[in-house]
Amino acid sequence: MSDLLAPTDEDAIAAAIRRAGTAREPLAVGGNGTKSAMLRPVQAARSLSTGNLTGITLYSPKELIISARAGTPLSEIEATLNEQGQHVIAEPPDPGGPQTIGGVVATNLSGPRRVAWGAMRDHLLGLRAVNGHGQVIHSGGRVLKNVTGLDLCKLLAGSHGTLAVITEVTLKVLPAPEAVGTLVLPGLDAADGVSSLSAALGSPYSVSAAAWLPADATDRIPMLSAFHGPVALVRIEEFAPSVAYRMRKLRDELGGRGEILDDAASRSVWHAIRDREPLVPMTDEAVWRVSVRPSAGAQVLRSVGDACGARGYLDWGGGLVSLAGPATAAAHEAVQMAARDAGGSWMLMQGSETLRVAVDVIPPEPEPLARITQRVKAAFDPHGILNPGRLYASL
Amino acid sequence: MPRPAGEIILTNMINQPEPKAEILARRDTIVAAFRGMLPPEAVIAEPIRLRPYETDGLSAYRQPPLAVVLPETTEQVAAVMRYCHAEGIRVVPRGAGTSLSGGALPMADAVVVGLMKMNRILDIDYADRCATVQAGVTNIGITDAVQGRGFFYAPDPSSQLACMIGGNVNMNSGGAHCLKYGVTANNLLGLKIVTAEGDVLNIGGRHLDAAGYDWLGLLTGSEGQLAVITEVTVRILRSPEGARAMLAAFRSNEIAGACVDSIISSGIIPVALEFMDRPAIHACEDFAHAGYPLDAEAMLIIEVEGSSEEQDALLARIRAICEQHDPISMKVSQSAEESLAIWKGRKGAFGAIGRISPDYLCMDGVIPTSRLPEVLRRIGEMGDVYGLKVANIFHAGDGNLHPLIMFDANDPESFRKAEQFGADILKLCVEMGGCLTGEHGVGVEKRDLMPVQFKAEELEQQRRIKTAFDPDWLLNPNKVFPLAASSERSARTH
Incomplete structure (x- = not known):
């Protein structure tokens, strides 16, 4: 087991990075480690955690902003927002551990609401971070609009700790909806399901989530098991009278059939989808996340299933394909090929260490872009000490 | 020679x-x-x-x-x-x-x-709700192409009839409706770019959240520093069933500001929430005859969306909130035409100021919304010191302030004062916890103010990113960064 450094303030994080830089010793950067099974494993003698950098530093409900140190548990932020009737817009999945807000931002993982309201990176207004020189840098701020200088918030969100160590973030938040409703369209296969989701997302009713689940997944979710088959699901989040009105209109426009789930059932179903509960991988299986144009989602699901027996479900109107299957190079190749054929992107979310070191865990970049990537990495982390190899073997 | x-x-x-x-x-x-x-x-x-x-x-x-x-x-x-x-x-x-x-x-x-000759719409994909267009297509050109099917492209900068999507991406343009729909960065899926070295690259595509570094996000708002953008894939959205505006007039900037807070705290996010101060109300009313209240110190334009019943319900709630802030008057639009009339004055604001002053500078600072009354008071005081008139228009929901400083370009002294006044306003925005620019970009105008917002090592970090994309500093090198440092960087590479 590697040495764990878990400082309680930003200065100590910066000092640790400077020491590592001087010694040319790589650091495995993380929060509470809830996402360490993703992507490539980092080979480092020491780990640097922001898990002890905790606390909400600013919350101004009237200005729709919250700031917190990177190690603050997401659950604490959600609870604080909940007291004021607000929420984290991107609805990040719960990986089943005490994930930190820094980790959520650094991985840019978003839930079902992403399709309508944007990803974590879309609501990241500002951050503080320590680069590989050990310098504290800030980008953005605490205001809702800001185009001053290059947008390092977007660049660091989803960079998995490979460019800088995020120490504090400021997020835009919104009022949580008064009510939630879900239209369930049973019996549609993936392709027909996606057509319905597309019609719903292309309707004037501000659909806030749209997913399709196969029969085995439906059986596993208590509120849906009565449907005994695949379902397409469409969510509205609004004031209560609007939810009722829009559910009715959507049902009419999608063929006049389907059942409407009430508020409590809706919240429970979308929590399950957010947290990838429709997918129950066996312990030795791999999990992938494929992002494609929504109309290609059903095809990706079918071709990966045909090639290696992987199972999955669709979120984001068909555009997010979550898959579980054998942790083999052949299965991984099938996923890559399906994503590539659809012009999309993939990410290995979980898998054996053997697989994770052997394959491209995200799409390789074309050579001219890979060159820029190397230079941008060096622009932040000249000694290559921050999470080396996490995204690409050579970075 | x-x-x-x-x-x-x-x-x-x-x-x-x-x-x-x-x-x-x-x-x-x-x-x-x-x-x-x-x-x-x-x-x-x-x-x-x-x-x-x-x-x-x-x-x-x-x-x-x-x-x-x-x-x-x-x-x-x-x-x-x-x-x-x-x-x-x-x-x-x-x-x-x-x-x-x-x-x-x-x-x-x-x-x-x-890029103006690259003005073709390449593909419209309604099933996936996106459109791929060349960089020289105008902002409104995208909405024009899809509105027959009931769709629109959300970011709506005031210049949307003329401005082009490539420029919108480079500046991360906003507009009056970004409180609900976000700015350009939140509405993009893909780009085709040409690098400083002449390589053609596709960034993103028609899918969300590609793995790897977020080049799409970094390029958006990069002001031509990193690459030349030639094609853009934007998200298109289905238009709501309808939209309606209301107007509320107040006795002071403080009261109007408090009303904005109350609306946001109620859980309602209007699709637009615009604030005009007394000079702006008068200039716009004289120009557009939109029926603005001339006895008010401050005015809000509030727009909501939905079915007509939903609009009624939301506007009734907002009206009730406004009532608690001692309004001078309120006017709820009863039709799409009346909504247009309410917007007419706001959208004509630049023309209106142009009519009462030979020249003006439009500033673009952002402040925490809670500081609005204080900032407007200090801007008024500064105007008195400089002897220049200023009108304030403000995207109140998101804190983006547009002071319009009136001056006479034929009088170099007047121009110098206006520039100085503008710089003072932006410094005030930063001092209040805001930033130099919310949607217009740094450009040449604000490049030398960048050290007000960023420490030396932060600017150096941004410059190193530019260097990674543009090693010889050939792309738009007179912008964004303070000139002295940029010149030194440019000189060093040759």
Whole structure:
């Protein structure tokens, strides 16, 4: 087991990075480690955690902003927002551990609401971070609009700790909806399901989530098991009278059939989808996340299933394909090929260490872009000490 | 040596990097090379025909470029970029030239790469709710192309009739409706870019959240510093069933500001929430006769969306909130026509100010919304000190403030004061916890104020990223970063 450094303030994080830089010793950067099974494993003698950098530093409900140190548990932020009737817009999945807000931002993982309201990176207004020189840098701020200088918030969100160590973030938040409703369209296969989701997302009713689940997944979710088959699901989040009105209109426009789930059932179903509960991988299986144009989602699901027996479900109107299957190079190749054929992107979310070191865990970049990537990495982390190899073997 | 054409007119009041003498001297050779790689009408070099390109929406600054090229394809852009990279020629990308921060201001030794001929809509994909267009398609052109099917492109900058999507991406443009729909960055899926070295790259696509570094997010708002954007894939949204506006007038800026807080705290996010102060109300009413209340100190335009019953319900709630803030008057639009009339004055604000003042500077700071009354009071005091009039228009929901400073460009002293006044306002925005620019970009206008917002190592971090994309600092090098450091960087690489 590697040495764990878990400082309680930003200065100590910066000092640790400077020491590592001087010694040319790589650091495995993380929060509470809830996402360490993703992507490539980092080979480092020491780990640097922001898990002890905790606390909400600013919350101004009237200005729709919250700031917190990177190690603050997401659950604490959600609870604080909940007291004021607000929420984290991107609805990040719960990986089943005490994930930190820094980790959520650094991985840019978003839930079902992403399709309508944007990803974590879309609501990241500002951050503080320590680069590989050990310098504290800030980008953005605490205001809702800001185009001053290059947008390092977007660049660091989803960079998995490979460019800088995020120490504090400021997020835009919104009022949580008064009510939630879900239209369930049973019996549609993936392709027909996606057509319905597309019609719903292309309707004037501000659909806030749209997913399709196969029969085995439906059986596993208590509120849906009565449907005994695949379902397409469409969510509205609004004031209560609007939810009722829009559910009715959507049902009419999608063929006049389907059942409407009430508020409590809706919240429970979308929590399950957010947290990838429709997918129950066996312990030795791999999990992938494929992002494609929504109309290609059903095809990706079918071709990966045909090639290696992987199972999955669709979120984001068909555009997010979550898959579980054998942790083999052949299965991984099938996923890559399906994503590539659809012009999309993939990410290995979980898998054996053997697989994770052997394959491209995200799409390789074309050579001219890979060159820029190397230079941008060096622009932040000249000694290559921050999470080396996490995204690409050579970075 | 003959005097290069690019140097003939020297009206620029802004400092520029030292032009490269060897480039100016080789102007004819360079122009001939462009003529060899582009259609004849796509290369402009005659001084009289360079004039339209010497400035942009920040017309106080002028500088004709070395030449202008107007490519029609990404391949032509790539050929130009490869040549410029090989020859060390600076490049200034340009869309419609509507930048209010001087983002498209040329340099004497730079070639302007104008994207306006790349104005085709390439693909509309309703099933996946996206459209792929060339960079020179206007903002409104996208909505025009999809509104027959009930869709629209959400970001709506005031210049949307003229401004082009490539420029919108480079500036991360906003608009009056971004409180609900977000800014350009939140509405993009993919880009085709040409790098400083002339490579063509596809970034993103039609899918969300591609794995790897978020180049899409970094390029958005990069002000032409990192690459030339030639194609854009945007998300298109289905229009709501309807929208309606209301107007509420108040006795003070403080009261109107408190009303904004109350609306947001109630859980309602209006699709637009605009604030105008007394000078702005008067200027716009005189110009547009929109029925604005002339007895008010401050006025809000609030717009909601949905079915007509939903609109009624939301407007009733908002009305009740306004009632608690002692309004002078309220007017709820009863129809789409009345909503248009309410918006007419706001959308005509620039024209209205133009009518009462020969020239004006439109500032673009952002402040925490809670500081609004204080900021407006201090802006008023500064105006008194400088002896200049100022009207304030404000995207109240998101804190984006647009003070319009009136001056006379024929009076150099008046212009100098207006610039200084503007800089003071932006410093105040930063002091209040805000930032220098919410949607217009840094450009040349605010580049020397960047140290107010960023520490030296933060600016250096941003410059290193630029260097990673543009090792020779050929792309728009007179913008965004304080000039002294940029000149030093440019000089070092040659």
